[in-house]
Amino acid sequence: MSRRSLHLNAPDATVLRARLDRMKEAAAGTGVLIAPGSDLRYLIGQAGGSFERLTTLVIPADGNPAIVVPKMEAPGFGDVPLDELGIEVLTWVDGDDPYAVAAARLGKADRVAVSDFTPALHVLALREALPAAEQVLAGPIVRELRMRKDAAEIEALREAGAAIDRVHARVGDWLRAGRTEREVGADIEAAIVEEGHERADFVIVGSGPNGASPHHDVSDRVIEAGDVVVVDIGGPIPAGYNSDSTRTYSVGEPRDAGVLATYAVLQEAQQAAVDAVRPGVTAASIDKAARDVIEAAGLGELFIHRTGHGIGLDVHEEPYIVSGNELILQPGMAFSVEPGIYSDGNWGARIEDIVIVTETGVEPVNHRPHTLTIV
Structure with a gap:
């Protein structure tokens, strides 16, 4: 399937913004990292792609969310209403440390929820970037939103x-x-x-x-x-x-x-x-x-x-x-x-x-x- 087809028929920005707000409320002070997949599509209308290069939506306990994405992959998010959703794009290139970028956005979070299907290579690297933070699954938070369909x-x-x-x-x-x-x-x-x-x-x-x-x-x-x-x-x-x-x-x-x-x-x-x-x-x-x-x-x-x-x-x-x-x-x-x-x-x-x-x-x-x- 093409990258473009991953975000066809996305909900409008108002619906997506409401989902992001409910996600932040449900997280209750926990920082959240959402990897490419159905959870990301639910929140921003685009599933993205999972590669060896880190792509993740960062939802800090305080402050606006950001998407950390390789610069070469950023055009794939061109149809996502990121400005309307209040999502900043943080790009990186080969040789940069994307985990440090994600960690900086989370601030001094003492608890971070990571998407259930995040590749282990990213989970372990994020753990190294946030050694003081407890790492938990984001599934219990996200499923509370996704179970009740609008x-x-x-x-x-x-x-x-x-x-x-x-x-x-x-x-x-x-x-x-x-x-x-x-x-x-x-x-x-x-x-x-x-x-x-x-x-x-x-x-x-x-x-x-x-x-x-x-x-x-x-x-x-x-x-x-x-x-x-x-x-x-x-x-x-x-x-x-x-x-x-x-x-x-x-x-x-x-x-x-x-x-x-x-x-x-x-x-x-x-x-x-x-x-x-x-x-x-x-x-x-x-x-x-x-x-x-x-x-x-x-x-x-x-x-x-x-x-x-x-x-x-x-x-x-x-x-x-x-x-x-x-x-x-x-x-x-x-x-x-x-x-x-x-x-x-x-x-x-x-x-x-x-x-x-x-x-x-x-x-x-x-x-x-x-x-x-x-x-």
Whole structure:
């Protein structure tokens, strides 16, 4: 992907400035260093690039933020409204010490939060530049901001959901006996772009026994009549927000006995979890709603992963819908609801929708049928 495409469809400066202000407030006196990636895109509308040369957004506890960037990379931030955001550009060239530049901007900070995915070579060098400062992860600060989507983010997730629904509506054109998973996956990948995504981030076509592996990719296995096939697909739209939706198909009538009865349990479990979503309940309670249905049917050992994950600028982000997560759901949180049942060596099935917590309940952004689709 080109550098330019990393900041297409960025929010306006007013939205970005509000995010920076909330970030500073949430940091509560802690200096923050934000590396290139989705956190940087959330705050300034540009993801930047991660190289051996340091690029970082410096948000001091006191004073205005600055972006430390190699002079040769500075033009890549030309479309970012840095002046309106009150961000000073601090460039450096090979032979300079960029870590000293970042450290000087932070002043005498005794605590510095560093982006979770900052390369170790930068983390260790920053530690040397700030030996007296406690170094912590910035993730707990940033996720509090990113978990609750604003109106523009929610609209982008709706757009992404509609785009991936259009792809699922076409799967029957490609999924048939005699073709390989890889061939079907290539058609799906092309359609993901045709239907409005920048690219396909993942395409899972798990046929027959491969469907029992939740993170199977594609293979050269030839799809057979009677196969149950898990199709899990998604990617970012130009605004940067991601789709992620799974539907399960059968090539003709299912070959294995018990598929329809088991799938009915899965469908009930997925709907029970969606119906349980509302403000004020815990993330763990949504996982439990799905798991209770599957366990009551005696299939609990075949549900081998969490019920869901947050989604936004990253495909996987907070909140995670998993047992033990007592996070209270709030309006604007967005996540997947995707229970699965997997019979190792035989077949698997999963149903996945992205949902958004509203003021009174839940809004799914995916609307393809949940029934086992016979193609």
